[in-house]
Amino acid sequence: MPNGKYEGIFHPFEVTGKFYQYEENGKVFICRSEARINRKQTNVPLQALFVLTNPGRCETSNKSTSFSDLYSATYQVANHDPTIQQLQRVMNETRLNHVAIINLSDLKSGNLQVFKGMLKESKNYPEFHHSIFAPERRNELTKLLDENRGPVVLGWGQDPSIRKRAKQAYVELVDLKVIPIGYKHGVYDACFYHPLPPNHDLQREWRNEIISQINNDSNRTTKAGEPLPVKNTPMEFREYLQQKHLLKAGERKLKDISIEQYINRLENMRREKIYNEEKQIDSLLERKIQERYQDWKTYRKTIEHYLSSKNY
Incomplete structure:
Protein backbone atom coordinates (compact mmCIF):
# COMPACT_ATOMS: atom_id res chain seq x y z
CA MET A 1 0.00 0.00 0.00
CA PRO A 2 1.53 3.37 -0.97
CA ASN A 3 2.43 5.62 1.94
CA GLY A 4 2.03 9.03 0.28
CA LYS A 5 1.38 11.65 2.93
CA TYR A 6 1.24 8.83 5.51
CA GLU A 7 4.98 8.14 5.29
CA GLY A 8 6.30 7.65 8.79
CA ILE A 9 2.97 7.98 10.63
CA PHE A 10 3.17 4.49 12.14
CA HIS A 11 6.05 5.25 14.51
CA PRO A 12 3.91 7.19 17.05
CA PHE A 13 1.73 4.12 17.64
CA GLU A 14 2.29 1.03 19.76
CA VAL A 15 0.43 -2.20 18.96
CA THR A 16 -0.30 -4.88 21.56
CA GLY A 17 -2.34 -8.05 21.37
CA LYS A 18 -3.73 -10.84 23.51
CA PHE A 19 -2.37 -13.96 21.83
CA TYR A 20 -3.37 -17.41 23.05
CA GLN A 21 -3.56 -21.00 21.91
CA TYR A 22 -6.20 -23.70 22.14
CA GLU A 23 -4.89 -27.25 22.36
CA GLU A 24 -6.87 -30.49 22.31
CA ASN A 25 -5.72 -34.02 21.48
CA GLY A 26 -2.44 -32.73 20.09
CA LYS A 27 -4.07 -30.15 17.80
CA VAL A 28 -3.03 -26.53 18.44
CA PHE A 29 -4.82 -23.42 17.17
CA ILE A 30 -2.96 -20.09 17.45
CA CYS A 31 -5.32 -17.20 18.14
CA ARG A 32 -5.56 -13.54 19.12
CA SER A 33 -8.60 -12.41 21.08
CA GLU A 34 -7.96 -8.68 20.90
CA ALA A 35 -5.48 -6.04 19.72
CA ARG A 36 -4.94 -2.48 20.90
CA ILE A 37 -3.42 0.47 19.06
CA ASN A 38 -2.23 3.24 21.37
CA ARG A 39 -0.63 6.51 20.44
CA LYS A 40 2.61 6.69 22.40
CA GLN A 41 2.80 9.11 25.34
CA THR A 42 -0.98 9.25 25.71
CA ASN A 43 -3.19 7.70 28.36
CA VAL A 44 -6.85 7.89 27.41
CA PRO A 45 -9.88 5.56 27.60
CA LEU A 46 -10.76 3.29 24.70
CA GLN A 47 -12.08 5.59 21.96
CA ALA A 48 -13.26 3.17 19.26
CA LEU A 49 -13.76 -0.54 18.67
CA PHE A 50 -13.21 -2.15 15.26
CA VAL A 51 -14.82 -5.53 14.50
CA LEU A 52 -13.06 -7.34 11.66
CA THR A 53 -12.87 -10.90 10.28
CA ASN A 54 -9.90 -12.63 11.92
CA PRO A 55 -6.37 -11.72 13.00
CA GLY A 56 -4.14 -11.69 9.94
CA ARG A 57 -0.40 -11.24 9.80
CA CYS A 58 -0.05 -9.51 13.15
CA GLU A 59 2.64 -11.30 15.17
CA THR A 60 4.27 -10.69 18.52
CA SER A 61 7.41 -8.60 18.20
CA ASN A 62 9.53 -11.49 19.53
CA LYS A 63 7.95 -13.94 17.04
CA SER A 64 6.54 -16.20 19.78
CA THR A 65 4.98 -19.47 18.63
CA SER A 66 3.74 -20.79 21.98
CA PHE A 67 1.15 -19.07 24.17
CA SER A 68 -1.02 -19.53 27.25
CA ASP A 69 -4.75 -20.25 27.06
CA LEU A 70 -7.43 -17.65 26.40
CA TYR A 71 -8.14 -16.75 30.01
CA SER A 72 -4.46 -16.43 30.98
CA ALA A 73 -3.46 -14.31 27.97
CA THR A 74 -1.87 -10.92 28.58
CA TYR A 75 -1.06 -8.07 26.19
CA GLN A 76 2.15 -8.54 24.21
CA VAL A 77 3.87 -6.02 21.94
CA ALA A 78 3.04 -6.84 18.31
CA ASN A 79 3.96 -5.72 14.82
CA HIS A 80 2.06 -3.34 12.53
CA ASP A 81 0.46 -5.46 9.78
CA PRO A 82 -1.22 -3.81 6.73
CA THR A 83 -4.71 -3.83 8.29
CA ILE A 84 -3.44 -2.22 11.47
CA GLN A 85 -1.58 0.37 9.41
CA GLN A 86 -4.84 1.21 7.63
CA LEU A 87 -6.52 1.78 10.99
CA GLN A 88 -3.60 3.95 12.09
CA ARG A 89 -4.21 6.16 9.06
CA VAL A 90 -7.82 6.53 10.20
CA MET A 91 -6.64 7.32 13.75
CA ASN A 92 -4.37 10.06 12.41
CA GLU A 93 -7.20 11.75 10.51
CA THR A 94 -9.72 11.45 13.36
CA ARG A 95 -7.29 12.25 16.19
CA LEU A 96 -8.03 8.98 17.94
CA ASN A 97 -5.38 7.85 20.42
CA HIS A 98 -6.62 4.45 21.59
CA VAL A 99 -8.62 1.82 19.66
CA ALA A 100 -9.24 -1.91 20.02
CA ILE A 101 -9.70 -4.63 17.42
CA ILE A 102 -11.78 -7.77 17.84
CA ASN A 103 -12.86 -10.27 15.18
CA LEU A 104 -15.62 -12.65 14.21
CA SER A 105 -13.05 -15.38 14.87
CA ASP A 106 -9.82 -15.36 16.87
CA LEU A 107 -8.21 -17.90 14.49
CA LYS A 108 -5.01 -16.30 13.26
CA SER A 109 -4.14 -16.53 9.58
CA GLY A 110 -3.22 -13.99 6.93
CA ASN A 111 -4.47 -16.27 4.15
CA LEU A 112 -8.22 -16.46 3.54
CA GLN A 113 -8.17 -20.02 2.21
CA VAL A 114 -6.15 -21.21 5.19
CA PHE A 115 -8.55 -19.40 7.50
CA LYS A 116 -11.51 -21.15 5.86
CA GLY A 117 -9.81 -24.48 6.43
CA MET A 118 -9.21 -23.60 10.09
CA LEU A 119 -12.86 -22.62 10.50
CA LYS A 120 -13.95 -25.97 9.11
CA GLU A 121 -11.49 -27.91 11.26
CA SER A 122 -12.46 -26.01 14.44
CA LYS A 123 -15.96 -27.48 14.21
CA ASN A 124 -14.46 -30.77 15.37
CA TYR A 125 -13.76 -29.15 18.75
CA PRO A 126 -17.10 -28.03 20.23
CA GLU A 127 -15.43 -26.70 23.41
CA PHE A 128 -13.26 -24.34 21.34
CA HIS A 129 -15.06 -20.98 21.45
CA HIS A 130 -12.85 -18.93 19.15
CA SER A 131 -15.32 -16.05 18.77
CA ILE A 132 -15.95 -13.32 21.31
CA PHE A 133 -19.55 -13.41 20.04
CA ALA A 134 -20.04 -16.96 21.32
CA PRO A 135 -22.61 -17.11 24.16
CA GLU A 136 -19.93 -18.57 26.43
CA ARG A 137 -17.89 -15.35 26.04
CA ARG A 138 -20.70 -12.84 26.41
CA ASN A 139 -19.21 -11.34 29.58
CA GLU A 140 -15.94 -10.70 27.77
CA LEU A 141 -17.79 -8.87 25.00
CA THR A 142 -19.96 -6.75 27.31
CA LYS A 143 -16.94 -5.75 29.39
CA LEU A 144 -15.16 -4.50 26.28
CA LEU A 145 -18.25 -2.62 25.06
CA ASP A 146 -18.61 -1.00 28.47
CA GLU A 147 -14.99 0.12 28.30
CA ASN A 148 -15.41 1.61 24.82
CA ARG A 149 -16.23 5.33 24.83
CA GLY A 150 -16.83 5.81 21.12
CA PRO A 151 -18.09 4.19 17.92
CA VAL A 152 -18.14 0.50 17.09
CA VAL A 153 -16.91 0.17 13.49
CA LEU A 154 -17.81 -2.97 11.53
CA GLY A 155 -15.40 -4.12 8.81
CA TRP A 156 -15.58 -7.89 8.47
CA GLY A 157 -15.91 -8.04 4.68
CA GLN A 158 -18.35 -9.98 2.55
CA ASP A 159 -16.86 -13.43 1.99
CA PRO A 160 -19.56 -16.15 2.03
CA SER A 161 -17.61 -18.14 4.61
CA ILE A 162 -18.28 -15.55 7.33
CA ARG A 163 -21.83 -14.46 6.47
CA LYS A 164 -23.53 -16.55 9.15
CA ARG A 165 -21.05 -15.39 11.79
CA ALA A 166 -21.41 -11.78 10.64
CA LYS A 167 -25.19 -11.90 10.97
CA GLN A 168 -24.94 -13.48 14.43
CA ALA A 169 -22.44 -10.84 15.56
CA TYR A 170 -24.59 -8.02 14.21
CA VAL A 171 -27.68 -9.30 16.02
CA GLU A 172 -25.63 -9.71 19.21
CA LEU A 173 -24.38 -6.12 19.05
CA VAL A 174 -27.84 -4.71 18.42
CA ASP A 175 -29.20 -6.83 21.27
CA LEU A 176 -26.60 -5.15 23.49
CA LYS A 177 -27.95 -1.73 22.42
CA VAL A 178 -24.98 -0.94 20.17
CA ILE A 179 -25.58 1.13 17.03
CA PRO A 180 -22.53 0.34 14.89
CA ILE A 181 -21.11 2.24 11.93
CA GLY A 182 -19.19 0.97 8.90
CA TYR A 183 -18.89 1.13 5.12
CA LYS A 184 -21.98 -0.86 4.12
CA HIS A 185 -21.84 -3.32 1.26
CA GLY A 186 -25.14 -3.84 -0.52
CA VAL A 187 -24.83 -7.55 -1.34
CA TYR A 188 -26.51 -8.90 1.80
CA ASP A 189 -27.52 -7.90 5.30
CA ALA A 190 -24.88 -7.19 7.95
CA CYS A 191 -22.20 -6.84 5.28
CA PHE A 192 -19.49 -4.18 5.66
CA TYR A 193 -16.35 -3.64 3.62
CA HIS A 194 -13.07 -4.80 5.17
CA PRO A 195 -10.43 -2.07 5.75
CA LEU A 196 -8.24 -3.62 3.05
CA PRO A 197 -10.25 -4.17 -0.16
CA PRO A 198 -8.36 -5.59 -3.16
CA ASN A 199 -6.90 -2.35 -4.58
CA HIS A 200 -5.51 0.98 -3.43
CA ASP A 201 -8.42 3.06 -4.71
CA LEU A 202 -10.92 1.00 -2.72
CA GLN A 203 -8.69 1.16 0.34
CA ARG A 204 -8.61 4.95 0.08
CA GLU A 205 -12.39 4.95 -0.42
CA TRP A 206 -12.90 2.83 2.72
CA ARG A 207 -10.58 5.06 4.71
CA ASN A 208 -12.33 8.26 3.62
CA GLU A 209 -15.77 6.81 4.37
CA ILE A 210 -14.84 5.66 7.88
CA ILE A 211 -13.04 8.93 8.66
CA SER A 212 -16.18 10.81 7.62
CA GLN A 213 -18.47 8.59 9.71
CA ILE A 214 -16.31 8.87 12.82
CA ASN A 215 -15.93 12.64 12.48
CA ASN A 216 -19.65 13.07 11.90
CA ASP A 217 -20.65 10.82 14.79
CA SER A 218 -22.80 13.10 16.93
CA ASN A 219 -21.82 11.22 20.07
CA ARG A 220 -18.09 11.80 19.65
CA THR A 221 -16.14 14.70 21.09
CA THR A 222 -13.76 16.38 18.61
CA LYS A 223 -10.92 16.89 21.06
CA ALA A 224 -8.30 14.16 21.03
CA GLY A 225 -7.67 12.67 24.41
CA GLU A 226 -11.06 13.41 25.96
CA PRO A 227 -13.39 10.53 26.92
CA LEU A 228 -16.02 9.65 24.35
CA PRO A 229 -19.55 8.84 25.51
CA VAL A 230 -20.89 5.41 24.73
CA LYS A 231 -23.23 5.33 21.76
CA ASN A 232 -26.26 3.77 23.38
CA THR A 233 -29.26 5.68 22.09
CA PRO A 234 -32.55 4.21 20.79
CA MET A 235 -32.44 2.92 17.27
CA GLU A 236 -34.02 5.18 14.65
Missing part, protein backbone atom coordinates in the same frame (compact mmCIF):
# COMPACT_ATOMS: atom_id res chain seq x y z
CA PHE A 237 -37.39 3.91 13.43
CA ARG A 238 -36.22 3.59 9.81
CA GLU A 239 -33.15 1.62 10.87
CA TYR A 240 -35.28 -0.66 13.03
CA LEU A 241 -37.64 -1.40 10.13
CA GLN A 242 -34.68 -2.18 7.88
CA GLN A 243 -33.21 -4.59 10.42
CA LYS A 244 -36.11 -6.08 12.37
CA HIS A 245 -35.86 -9.38 10.47
CA LEU A 246 -32.35 -9.66 11.95
CA LEU A 247 -33.48 -8.69 15.43
CA LYS A 248 -36.51 -10.93 15.78
CA ALA A 249 -36.86 -14.58 14.85
CA GLY A 250 -39.57 -15.25 12.28
CA GLU A 251 -39.78 -11.66 11.00
CA ARG A 252 -39.64 -11.17 7.25
CA LYS A 253 -37.50 -8.53 5.56
CA LEU A 254 -39.48 -5.43 4.60
CA LYS A 255 -39.28 -3.94 1.13
CA ASP A 256 -38.18 -0.32 0.84
CA ILE A 257 -41.67 0.77 -0.17
CA SER A 258 -43.17 -0.87 2.94
CA ILE A 259 -40.64 0.91 5.15
CA GLU A 260 -41.61 4.28 3.62
CA GLN A 261 -45.30 3.50 4.15
CA TYR A 262 -44.75 2.74 7.84
CA ILE A 263 -42.80 5.97 8.29
CA ASN A 264 -45.46 7.99 6.46
CA ARG A 265 -48.25 6.47 8.56
CA LEU A 266 -46.44 7.34 11.77
CA GLU A 267 -45.88 10.93 10.64
CA ASN A 268 -49.52 11.21 9.57
CA MET A 269 -50.74 10.07 13.00
CA ARG A 270 -48.40 12.55 14.69
CA ARG A 271 -49.46 15.38 12.43
CA GLU A 272 -53.15 14.76 13.11
CA LYS A 273 -52.50 14.47 16.88
CA ILE A 274 -53.77 10.91 16.93
CA TYR A 275 -50.50 9.53 18.22
CA ASN A 276 -48.74 11.65 20.85
CA GLU A 277 -45.75 9.46 21.78
CA GLU A 278 -47.78 7.20 24.07
CA LYS A 279 -45.71 4.35 25.46
CA GLN A 280 -48.45 1.77 24.91
CA ILE A 281 -51.58 1.28 22.84
CA ASP A 282 -54.50 1.71 25.20
CA SER A 283 -58.22 1.58 24.41
CA LEU A 284 -58.42 5.36 23.83
CA LEU A 285 -55.60 5.38 21.30
CA GLU A 286 -56.99 2.34 19.49
CA ARG A 287 -60.44 3.96 19.27
CA LYS A 288 -58.94 7.13 17.74
CA ILE A 289 -57.14 5.02 15.13
CA GLN A 290 -60.29 3.04 14.28
CA GLU A 291 -62.37 6.20 13.91
CA ARG A 292 -59.85 7.96 11.66
CA TYR A 293 -58.54 5.22 9.35
CA GLN A 294 -60.42 2.64 7.33
CA ASP A 295 -57.37 0.34 7.28
CA TRP A 296 -56.81 1.01 10.98
CA LYS A 297 -55.01 -2.28 11.65
CA THR A 298 -52.03 -1.20 9.54
CA TYR A 299 -51.81 2.01 11.58
CA ARG A 300 -51.98 0.06 14.81
CA LYS A 301 -49.20 -2.20 13.49
CA THR A 302 -47.16 0.92 12.72
CA ILE A 303 -47.28 2.04 16.33
CA GLU A 304 -46.46 -1.49 17.50
CA HIS A 305 -43.32 -1.45 15.35
CA TYR A 306 -42.42 2.04 16.56
CA LEU A 307 -42.74 1.05 20.20
CA SER A 308 -40.68 -2.08 19.56
CA SER A 309 -37.92 0.04 18.05
CA LYS A 310 -37.55 1.82 21.39
CA ASN A 311 -36.22 -1.43 22.88
CA TYR A 312 -33.21 -1.27 20.57
